[in-house]
Amino acid sequence: MRELYARLKALYPLGELTEQRKNLAFVTVPAAHLRDTLLHLRDKEGFTHLVLLTAVDWLEEGQFQLTYLLNNRALACDLGLRVLIQRDTATMESIHDLWPTAATYQRELREMFGIDFPGSPRIEEEFILEGWNSIPPYRRDFDTLKYAQEAYAERPGRVTHDPETHMRLQMYPGQHPAGK
Amino acid sequence: MTTKPELMKRMVKGPDGLEFEVDPLRDYYCEAPPTVMPGAYIQIVEDFFNWARSKSLWILGFGTGCGAIEMRPLMTPRFDAYRFGVAWRPTPRQANLFIISGYLSTKTLKRAIRAYEQMQNPKYVIGLGSCTINGGMYWDSYNTIKKLDEYLPVDLYIAGCMPRPEALLAGFEEMKKIIRTGKAEGANQYAENFAWYKANQKRVIHDWDMPDYNW
Amino acid sequence: MLDIFPPDRTQYPAKKADGTLDIDLTSGKYLKLWQGPNHPGITGNMSVELTVCGDEVVEGKTHVGYLHRGFEKLMERRTFIQVFPIVCRVCVPEPDFNEYCYAACVEELAGIEVPEMAKWIRAMILEMGRINSYMMYLGGQAGALGQGVIGQWTTYVRDLMLDRFEELTGARIYHMFILPGGVRDTLPDGFAGRMEETLCEVEKTLKDVYDVMFCNAVFKKRTVGMGVIDPSWLEPYGVTGPNARAAGVAKDVRKDSPYLIYDQLDFEPVTGQNSDIYTRADVRRRDVWVSVDLIRQILAKMPKSGAVMAPLPNVLHWQIPRGETYVRGECSRGEYGYYLVTDGSGYPRRINVRGPSYTHAMALLERMIVGCNISDVAALMVSLHTYPPEIER
Amino acid sequence: MSFKDVLSPFTAWKHLFHDPVSIRNPIGRAAAPRYRGFHQNDIEKCIGCGTCETICQNGAIDMVPVEGIQTKQGDSGLRPRIDYGRCCWCALCVDVCMTKSLNMSNIYTWVESDGDAFRFIPGVDKKPWDDAAHGYRRPDDHQLTGPTRLREHMPEMEPEERIGSFAEIVHGYNVEAAKLEADRCVSCGLCVATCPTHMAIPQYIKAIRDGDYDLGVALLYETNPFSSICGRVCTRKCESTCAARHEGDAIAIRWLKRHIMDQVSDEQIKKVVGQPAAPTGRKVAIVGAGPAGLTAAFDLAKKGHQVVVYEALDKPGGMTRFGIPEYRLPYDVIDRDVDVIRSVGVDIRCNVRIGQDITLERLKSDFDAVLIALGLQDGRGTRIPGSDQPMVRKAVDLLRRVTAGEDIGTPRQAVVIGGGNVAMDIARTLARLQKKQYGEVKVILTALEDLPHFLADADEIKESGEEGIIILDSRGPQQVVIENGQVTGLKTWKVKAIFDEQGRFAPTYDETDEQFHPGTMVVEAIGQMADTSLLGDALTEQLAWQRGRLQVDAGGRTSEAWLWSAGDMVRGPDVVSAVADGHRVAASIHAAITQGVQQ
């Protein structure tokens, strides 16, 4: 893995290598160099299998992390390419021409994270959701519980008690909490 | 209301060269709302009907959620629900019992409503598992409904996640009892409170691209 | 078969500049036909939007989302232990891989060493689940071609296996048995004996299935040469599992990068050459034999006693340091994997479930379905062995 | 394609001759013994800690009050109600149940037309599966609430080492050990109601887990300005109601509190505690610089009142300083807590004895309110024959003199009467003094109670034994033996039974079992009482009394509107109860003097 990293590093401005296990590592790639890196890995290094393409929302940092996980079956090792993109613009180059199956991943990311991949087939179409009317649900700032409570009726009558508060009310009725 | 292209009114030229107008929303759907089906005038006749109905529960083979997996054993020799007068049908038009087998995403809810409305009277609904009762483990999901009886009239709930085939069989027996005693009034309830059900349905189905009623 | 009835390409729609088909519904040449979600010829709750010309499919679009519950979102607001009960719900017919992959991810990032005994039990559960999944498939594949009896038999033996699951894990479908740190409990008394009886039933049924399904002129006629996945498609479409192995590539995570205790077991991945529906079915049928053998090996080789749970920190406030990992396993459909990102808090930052159906049922199916006959759509779809819930989660 | 392919499918017909595999009556078929079906709860065992509710990822569990179950120490009185419209039968609730009261039967059939019916309180609402014998029970080694049920080991001095000195025995947890111990807490909060001052225990334990010690200190000071002291010598009633004790050791709440205080520097504590509010111009006099007085002083000073504390002895701290030996509570720890209290503007004047140096009348006229928190500084005597000898001493007097650095004339052999913490304190103090002076320990401790009913902490008893003190339980003191005008020992009778069925004291003696315990000094360490002589006869007559104690209202106000009373003298001896009382009284005084209802 280290040698591979050295070879890649010579070609592209990569970030630090994170070796998660002996056969799995992650490395950060600038968005502009992703396509070349992927091509190089696919055609020269035998990383022919696109395992997955997904995103992580680092809301606090204002970034989306796109993870392209590639697998080299002969070496039985995986390399994850991390691409950090701006959360507010959220656009990335499509790679559906390298792996047709990436189009599906990109459709999902578009719908669930609101990340655009211009040129990707059927990117505009609804994929999983139907008639979605809120911010993309996988974004961290989307509160699913709040949405669910507002949108869907629940069976009424649920009420619970906090043991600590309940005990104090029962055992020391009328007493104002000491020191507070 | 956004209408999909294939649902839009258009002129179509047939293979024979004749042009004709197609308006899917009008042509494919029925706009007449369901009506309450009164019982037989003579009670003993109604009792007979109910007895007969209870003997033939024909289930719509639409697996809406996880629970569908426990229906396969019922259709096969080990549990063999057929001997209890329970059968599965591939189309709503032949079925009278709709089992909502667990959670319903809003996308499936739309199809489930349509399937339900396509079923012939008398028809019954069984809700399977926690999800249909109060949301189950998807209680905080943005995409599933929590309380089935807001959207469809439910005659019976079976607890479990998911309920075992044996529990389902017990549910069928209970369902039969309810039908025999003439208490399975879900379909009439749906007709009576049609506006209320529709309002609830429309509240959660955002791309309502069909008329209110179809069968 | 394709040679006998070559498709009539003249009827095909032309391509537009952007590569999509120019289908003019008003032309009267084409018909849109929805198969699913409420349809007997569909695998699970999904649908395929077919555009047909005559009875030939010129375009197919897979539609999913009917089973979407937003798992990856729900997981983000549950603690690490609270995620454990919900992961299995991602895939109904073979839930254990979710439990295993999730547990393995968490264990890796939290630095937990799983006891030896737990690894063997996990492997056995995964193989039991694989048999069940294949049994569902065989019934479905035969059913898609009108052979109801196969489903009757396979569902029966699957049910016997569910009994084994029940006595071992305490549940039939969603076992919730493999949790981060190990497994819940040890084998019950006399389990191996009852397991052996069940395995004998499985073998007996497999022989019947072979005679009645695979040596069946009708089945052969309709599946040999049908729905071929070209070996060159494997990588671009991310094809894994039996779908790839039927095309002659011995892709099997159990062998390629052994997990749990698979390096201590003796087996060879099953492969086929023709990559058609028949071969894929046959690869799966033979894979059941492998699983049966693996379970026997596991029961013979596993330690007789030992802890089944590693000591866990108090799960009520379990925090895992920042990190990311991906753990995969070979499920009955191919590569199943979990991608877990943690941020040092008590909740996962992100979990992505990579199910094999994701690629198989979407891009691959859409490609394969073109040129297919309407009546073969169901058989083709089933032959890819896709489970919709793992696509949309 | 071959001829075989046409014939082969017909082999299916052989099944015609097989027995059917259908289950004859599948409804209600018994599930596997381990099957996770509907819940059962032993409501007698259940303590309503709500851990099941916390773990449930489906929000399926509500904690609800149940008729017939009273809230009491260590039992919230709540019981889980389960919503089968939410449950997923994962049994995490069973796995984390602190008492193993919650289980699952292997019954699985429940059908109902009414969707609202699927909510029930297991064990309370009668269900057909209540008595099912099988079902999911948590396997013994399946443990999710921490890797161990045992308390994290507390490093401390070995007996040989500690007996020779007055250095503090307990070293306190390091950060790692504290985190491990804090990790065992399930944050149920049952302890909070039990703690007299209702400290935010789960919250400050969480602060330890998070390593946020400033927050920890802030939480401690919300309810207890004596946290360093309580972190060492608190009677920790909280630990007796800890949910973890049902299957192991209670969380070491006291040590964790101490750990927080140990981790933060004095300056930082003062910074966290902050500065008092703007001066109100109101003045409060407090008599007695013990926990109750100083807590009240701290609260009142923080509210901006001018507070003067008068202490008769030469150092503040009260019984924490003069009653508790140094090896349990080093004096600099007391100084530290007092220092923080001073930092908010409390004026502590030592060596001022009210009634002698200043009269109470004077305080009444000079201040807006007066609080007396005198404590219980006088020891009770047994008054058995011979107990009027000079070498028969009171434990509290001896301890006070040891603290003051006086020579108490350490005897070579001593007999201590009493089974409480004070008795242990004096026995161990004498043991140390003996070791220093004579090189050997000869202390016998006799107590009326049998060992399980000792009032002293189990730790104290264990450590006393380790230090060479002979503990004789169930011995009733009968007579101090005097020969030639010198005390030579103590005669005791065996106590046959000490408590009656109601758990009240009703001793019976076995006179035939008489023992003689040699010793040149007999120390009485039984009860304590207050010396209220400073009130003077007139005021004593004027005040209302309640069974020997000053009659006070909930806020500690006496029948005289200007006078409040707090601490041991009204509540009985306990540091943390005194602190709680201090808070209550401070609130009452504050309300009174800011509303101008002062007479």
Place this chain on the structure above:
Amino acid sequence: MTEGVHGIERLRGKTSLKEILEVATHFEESARDFYKGLIPKVSKRIRYLVEELAAEEQSHYDMFAALAQRTDIAAQVKAEIERTAADSKFSDCIHLPDLGDNPDDQAVLQYAMGREHAAMSHYGELAQTTPAGPIRELFVFLASEETKHKLELEKLYYETVHRGGGV
């Protein structure tokens, strides 16, 4: 020791149940008066104790007086002694203090216990020397009444003196 206790010797000559009860009633009366006289002497702080003791003696007085009025004394007494209280002798180990001016609570309690103890043993002794019959039963009854009272006092003593939470 005051005359009230030793005066029980006067009972030796009495032979009718009514007479004995009258004497016993008189003893209780004198004890009550003694405690009542003590009330102003002690600090107000512990006055409750003496008041309680006086009230206790008063209740004994009332009971004996009521008993004396009844015609079925013998049967009544028989029913009572079946519930004889056990003597626990805690007070045996305490020597009776001289109740000077301004006694403290411990002293008062000790005095009271000693008094009840003496009464108890005297009645017991009388019962033993009296031949079986109604009179003996009456002495047994009286002894048991004093024992019960002593027992209550001992509990109070333990809680006040030994159980830390003193006054």
